[in-house]
Amino acid sequence: MIPTESDPASTASLYADNVMPTYGRFDIQLARGEGVRVWDESGREYLDFGAGIAVCALGHGHPRIVEALARQSRRLIHTSNLYQTRGGGLLAQRLNRYVGAPGKVFFCNSGAEANEGLFKLARRFGNATAPGGRFEVITFENSFHGRTLAGIAATGQEKVRKGFEPLMPGFRQVPLNDLGAVRAAVGPHTAAILVEPVQGEGGIRPADPAFLRGLRALCDEAGLLLMFDEIQCGLGRTGDWCGWKSVLGNDEVVPDAVSWAKGIAGGFPFGAFWASARVVDLAEGRRSAICDLLGPGMHATTYGGNPLGAAVSAAVFDVIEEQDLLGNARRMGARLVEGLRAIGSPMITAVRGYGLLVGFELAEDFPGPGSQDSPALAMVRRLHAAGLLSVPAGLRVVRLLPPLDVAADAIDAAVGCVRRALAA
Numbered sequence: 001m002i003p004t005e006s007d008p009a010s011t012a013s014l015y016a017d018n019v020m021p022t023y024g025r026f027d028i029q030l031a032r033g034e035g036v037r038v039w040d041e042s043g044r045e046y047l048d049f050g051a052g053i054a055v056c057a058l059g060h061g062h063p064r065i066v067e068a069l070a071r072q073s074r075r076l077i078h079t080s081n082l083y084q085t086r087g088g089g090l091l092a093q094r095l096n097r098y099v100g101a102p103g104k105v106f107f108c109n110s111g112a113e114a115n116e117g118l119f120k121l122a123r124r125f126g127n128a129t130a131p132g133g134r135f136e137v138i139t140f141e142n143s144f145h146g147r148t149l150a151g152i153a154a155t156g157q158e159k160v161r162k163g164f165e166p167l168m169p170g171f172r173q174v175p176l177n178d179l180g181a182v183r184a185a186v187g188p189h190t191a192a193i194l195v196e197p198v199q200g201e202g203g204i205r206p207a208d209p210a211f212l213r214g215l216r217a218l219c220d221e222a223g224l225l226l227m228f229d230e231i232q233c234g235l236g237r238t239g240d241w242c243g244w245k246s247v248l249g250n251d252e253v254v255p256d257a258v259s260w261a262k263g264i265a266g267g268f269p270f271g272a273f274w275a276s277a278r279v280v281d282l283a284e285g286r287r288s289a290i291c292d293l294l295g296p297g298m299h300a301t302t303y304g305g306n307p308l309g310a311a312v313s314a315a316v317f318d319v320i321e322e323q324d325l326l327g328n329a330r331r332m333g334a335r336l337v338e339g340l341r342a343i344g345s346p347m348i349t350a351v352r353g354y355g356l357l358v359g360f361e362l363a364e365d366f367p368g369p370g371s372q373d374s375p376a377l378a379m380v381r382r383l384h385a386a387g388l389l390s391v392p393a394g395l396r397v398v399r400l401l402p403p404l405d406v407a408a409d410a411i412d413a414a415v416g417c418v419r420r421a422l423a424a
Contacts, residue, residue, distance in 0.1 A: 011041065028384065033060025036403055036410045038389065049400045049414050050389045054200070054232050054357070057263035057316055057325075059403035065266050068315035069308070076307045081300065087310035094317060095274055098241035101254045102277035104291035107270070107305030111231035111261030112146030114271040117299060118194060118227050118259050119150050121275055123170075124293045125225055126191030128282050134191040137227075140176040142202035142394070145194065145229055154194065157201070177207060179214040186218070192225035192256075193218070197244040200232035203397040204352055204359030209248045216253045223280075225290070227257040231271075232357070234260050236320050236404050239330035239355030246354040256290055263404075265313040271304075325404040329355035332411050336400060339415035345422050356404060359397045360418070366396075382421035388414055 007014070011029040029041045036059050038048045048060070058065060072087075079085055092105035106117055119137065126134030139145065141156040149168050152160045156173040174181040182193065193215055199205040219226040228234075233243030240246045244253060256278060261271035275291035282288055303309075320326065333355040340351045340360050350361040362375040371378050376392035383390050383398070391399040400414065 026381075026384065035059040035061070036406050044387075046384070046387050046389050047402075047410060047414055047417065048389045049402045050391045051401050051403050052267060053262065053391055054237055054401040055262045055267050057236060057266045057404050058319055059405060060267075062266065062319070064315045064319050065268075065312055068311045069268070072308050072311035078303065078306045078308065080302065081305065085305075085307045085310070087307050087314065088305040091305075091310045091314055092272075094314070095260075095272065098235070099254075099258065099274055100242075100251055103274050104277070104289075105272050105274050106294070106299065107272050107310070108261075108301050109269050109303050109309075110271045111259065112148050112151050113301065113304070114231065114259035114261050114273045115145045115151055115154070115194075115229060116148055117273040117294075118192075118229070118257050119154070119170075120299055121257055121273070121290070121294060122192035122194075122225055122227065124298065125280070125290065126189075128284075128288070128293055129223065129280060131283050134189055135170050136172060136187070136189045136191060137170060138172050138174060138182060138185050138190060138193045140195055140199075141173050142176065142199055142205065143173070143194075143196055143229075144199070144201035146231075176205065177211045179211055179218070182215065183218060186222055186224070190222070190224060192227050194227045194229060196229045196231075196233065197247045198233040198238065198354060198357060200357065200399070201393055203361070203394045204357060204399060206247050206352070206354065207244075212244060212248060212253050216255075219256070225256040226253075227259075228255045229259050231259055231261045233354070234258070235263050235317075236326055236329060237263060237355055237357045237401070239326050239333060241326070243354070243357075263316070265309055266316040268309050268312040270309040270313055320404060323405065326355075328406070329404050332356060332402070332406050332408065333358060335408060335411050336402075336415065339412065340418060343415070343419050343422065345419075347422055356400075356402055356406065358400045359393055360400075362396045362398070364396065379421060382424050383417055385424065386417040386421045388417035388421075 030038050031041045032039050038046050095105050122137050123135050139154045143156040145151045145154040153168040153171045172185050174185050197207050230243050238246035245251050256276045259273045264270050277289045279287050336358050347363050347366045348360050366375040367378045374395040376398050379398050380392050393399045
């Protein structure tokens with residue numbers, strides 16, 4: 001029998017019987033969304049401050065995304081990367097403008113793929129500049145860089161590695177914001193340093209501005225690549241196109257490579273990584289721009305940069321620019337942080353973030369004796385009951401990641417949900 005929407009089996013049973021249990025899904029079956037709100041199959045309404053984990057930059061069902069999907073799908077959906085399409089070239093040019101430095105872009109389909117591109121770039125750089133030696137990438141404790149074999153080896157969280165040993169070699173983790181530890185970890189095999197300017201999965205923990213400046217100086221001194229994972233914090237989420245510029249307060253640091261995904265196309269599967277045009281000396285005696293180190297046949301993807309995805313991404317960026325959503329992210333983020341702090345609950349021990357990448361940290365003893373959940377998970381469940389979708393980050397931090405066009409009334413309503421959940 002052909003499955004249909006009218007199948008009498010519940011959505012939960014369909015998942016239990018047919019979908020691999022790789023996610024700790026909540027018992028909520030979402031059916032539709034509009035703007036910052038979603039509705040489940042029973043018709044219950046929620047404020048969506050998870051936004052698909054910082055993906056739905058313009059919320060749900062935005063007319064400009066719908067229009068771009070319809071228009072481009074009638075024109076040209078996919079060609080493969082054997083050919084050139086104008087939308088991809090224009091989008092790459094735009095990303096160069098957002099970075100503010102010359103370079104080139106590789107398009108892919110997800111954050112994990114974007115980071116895989118950074119890992120390959122680092123190894124290619126290491127082999128090209130010092131044959132037979134440099135392949136290691138220094139990353140940081142509590143970081144998150146994806147679920148591929150290389151991604152979990154790079155990630156500084158034991159929980160994502162367990163059961164997949166032996167780990168891929170070539171990665172070393174050190175404490176975030178400890179420049180001395182980074183310097184001590186640099187060795188003859190080190191090729192690059194990869195850092196999230198703001199750790200998302202790790203609990204909305206930013207790098208110190210002095211630390212980012214120190215990493216740039218160390219990479220210049222030791223001949224390493226400085227790579228930023230901006231999968232979650234990039235492309236508007238922090239109130240700037242580049243999360244590292246929000247942290248620094250300026251553009252004095254320019255990385256050698258950056259990875260992006262999540263909000264890049266507002267929910268359409270898309271990703272990219274950027275590499276600088278900075279010229280480096282190669283061991284064979286010639287020089288090359290970093291962005292030209294991956295030549296024909298060295299890296300590829302079937303779907304990456306397809307005309308449909310490029311059109312949707314361009315539409316998202318158009319709206320962000322036209323409606324000053326970078327400014328809105330800063331203003332509404334400040335309102336959200338102020339509102340959470342004003343709750344004044346001893347159960348909230350810290351509120352931090354940039355723009356609309358916000359987290360609040362809970363006391364270790366929340367929600368009290370008898371709970372089998374971590375403080376963050378217990379709070380997320382209470383927020384569901386209060387009508388707010390959010391995302392846990394580690395054991396004690398709850399992330400709030402609303403669309404970049406969120407309005408003040410939704411921010412205030414979300415703070416009210418948090419207040420009620422704490423009192424539940």
